[in-house]
Amino acid sequence: MSIADRLSPLRAEAARVMQTSLRTLVADDPDRARDFALRVGPIHASFARQRYDRGALEALFALGESLDFDARLEALFAGEHVNVTEARPALHTALRSDLSGAELAASSHAVAREARVAMRAVVEAIVNSGVTDVVSVGIGGSDLGPRLAVDALSSPSSARVRVHFLSNVDGHAAQRVLASLDPSRTAALLVSKSFGTQETLLNGCVLRDWLGDDTRLYGITANIERAAQFGVPVERVLPMWDWVGGRYSMWSSVGLPIALAIGMDGFESMLEGACEMDAHVAREPVRRNLAAWHALTAVWNRNALDLASQAVLPYDDRLRLLPNYLQQLVMESLGKSARMDGSAVGVDTVPVWWGGAGTDTQHSFFQALHQGTTVVPCDFVGVVQPDAPHRDNHDALLSHLLAQSEAFANGQNSDDAHRHYPGGRPSTMFLLDALTPHALGALIALYEHSVFLQSVVWDINAFDQFGVELGKQIANRLLPAVRGEAMADDPVTRALLAEISSMR
Numbered sequence: 001m002s003i004a005d006r007l008s009p010l011r012a013e014a015a016r017v018m019q020t021s022l023r024t025l026v027a028d029d030p031d032r033a034r035d036f037a038l039r040v041g042p043i044h045a046s047f048a049r050q051r052y053d054r055g056a057l058e059a060l061f062a063l064g065e066s067l068d069f070d071a072r073l074e075a076l077f078a079g080e081h082v083n084v085t086e087a088r089p090a091l092h093t094a095l096r097s098d099l100s101g102a103e104l105a106a107s108s109h110a111v112a113r114e115a116r117v118a119m120r121a122v123v124e125a126i127v128n129s130g131v132t133d134v135v136s137v138g139i140g141g142s143d144l145g146p147r148l149a150v151d152a153l154s155s156p157s158s159a160r161v162r163v164h165f166l167s168n169v170d171g172h173a174a175q176r177v178l179a180s181l182d183p184s185r186t187a188a189l190l191v192s193k194s195f196g197t198q199e200t201l202l203n204g205c206v207l208r209d210w211l212g213d214d215t216r217l218y219g220i221t222a223n224i225e226r227a228a229q230f231g232v233p234v235e236r237v238l239p240m241w242d243w244v245g246g247r248y249s250m251w252s253s254v255g256l257p258i259a260l261a262i263g264m265d266g267f268e269s270m271l272e273g274a275c276e277m278d279a280h281v282a283r284e285p286v287r288r289n290l291a292a293w294h295a296l297t298a299v300w301n302r303n304a305l306d307l308a309s310q311a312v313l314p315y316d317d318r319l320r321l322l323p324n325y326l327q328q329l330v331m332e333s334l335g336k337s338a339r340m341d342g343s344a345v346g347v348d349t350v351p352v353w354w355g356g357a358g359t360d361t362q363h364s365f366f367q368a369l370h371q372g373t374t375v376v377p378c379d380f381v382g383v384v385q386p387d388a389p390h391r392d393n394h395d396a397l398l399s400h401l402l403a404q405s406e407a408f409a410n411g412q413n414s415d416d417a418h419r420h421y422p423g424g425r426p427s428t429m430f431l432l433d434a435l436t437p438h439a440l441g442a443l444i445a446l447y448e449h450s451v452f453l454q455s456v457v458w459d460i461n462a463f464d465q466f467g468v469e470l471g472k473q474i475a476n477r478l479l480p481a482v483r484g485e486a487m488a489d490d491p492v493t494r495a496l497l498a499e500i501s502s503m504r
């Protein structure tokens with residue numbers, strides 16, 4: 001069956017629902033706020049301001065059921081080869097949960113537990129070595145998750161070591177990170193699943209030379225041989241495995257920067273939060289399953305309402321990196337046009353994910369969200385109990401969070417076109433009790449599972465990323481031309497290189 005045929009009942013529902021304003025959908029269904037909400041552990045999620053009604057939701061749940069969401073999740077958790085194009089499992093759940101009963105999942109779980117013992121020892125060794133700063137060198141999945149978690153969860157007063165991140169190959173990035181650090185009191189973590197990523201290797205060389213010796217050099221990789229060739233002593237290499245995708249790897253020893261910043265117990269509590277979400281997602285039927293609900297809502301917005309972008313708006317400054325993290329998780333996973341069998345998907349897949357932290361963003365791009373011609377569905381994330389003083393600020397923050405979601409949904413009429421707010425702009429509201437490691441773990445696991453279920457609807461592989469290879473290959477070919485040692489084949493690139501050389 002074509003995906004378009006599969007989704008056509010949704011388009012029929014959308015044509016009907018769009019006759020009624022979102023404000024009226026809410027007003028006409030007094031139980032909607034209660035019934036369109038779910039709580040899982042520390043997360044309350046409300047879908048009451050999505051632009052669907054009970055009839056459309058039924059069609060969405062029927063879609064999830066007809067696609068055997070339950071069985072597909074079971075296959076994921078069991079370690080079946082869900083990464084079809086690379087013929088391997090995607091067993092990130094085994095890094096934190098042992099729910100499946102399948103042999104492979106159980107043995108992966110045991111291996112991961114063992115690796116955490118080594119990880120705890122490395123944390124202790126670094127913290128007790130007189131090191132004050134750690135630079136984590138990695139990019140993409142070897143950077144964004146730990147960077148988010150460290151930024152969200154560590155407090156300058158409690159951190160036992162300061163953790164810095166270096167990802168961009170731009171030498172200014174290295175210069176900036178190293179400027180205030182003392183090489184004799186700094187350790188470097190080289191984080192790369194492949195240990196073949198150019199950016200990480202170049203920055204790794206910078207760090208190795210800057211440190212002067214290898215006694216404070218650590219590696220986290222699935223390719224121990226390459227790390228050793230690079231000069232990382234093997235006894236200071238923590239393992240990764242090919243059954244964990246890069247962007248799903250923060251639960252492994254890739255999370256070492258998190259454990260350094262918040263302690264190993266804090267890191268394990270993040271795993272427990274993810275595990276709680278895993279258990280919910282693995283066990284609950286589609287209509288009570290938060291990941292299924294979130295995924296089906298994404299499909300509704302993309303394929304029934306034709307909305308081409310999705311904003312994520314954390315109303316907590318500590319979560320300001322959540323949009324960056326989700327950009328890789330969602331867009332590298334779902335930015336595909338080919339079905340599992342290689343045929344064309346034939347419908348739109350991932351929208352553009354973007355966003356930023358409120359209330360700052362209210363003063364940058366919110367104007368367009370309220371009155372622009374493009375409707376952008378939003379995921380709001382609020383945190384109810386703050387960890388900071390300044391109670392008045394937090395009350396103001398929460399009032400803005402609630403106000404924006406209300407304004408997007410309801411709008412406000414005016415005879416003056418410039419002062420008219422159309423409303424009808426959908427959003428999901430996530431409220432976390434508090435921003436604990438446990439809650440962050442649960443939130444991230446939720447997004448991971450939602451991404452997987454969206455991939456099931458579109459019949460695409462959420463676990464490969466061949467799209468990023470071409471640019472890397474061309475850059476490798478062009479490096480000699482940039483150095484003036486060769487000519488480029490492409491005429492435009494050749495002209496640009498001539499400009500560069502005249503500007504040097």
Ligand SMILES: O=P(O)(O)OC[C@H]1O[C@](O)(CO)[C@@H](O)[C@@H]1O
Pocket residue numbers: 139140141142191192193194195196197200246247332465468
């Ligand atoms: O951990 P590695 O192997 O250095 O890869 C870094 C990142 O590069 C990618 O392969 C492409 O962006 C990501 O999927 C991965 O997270």
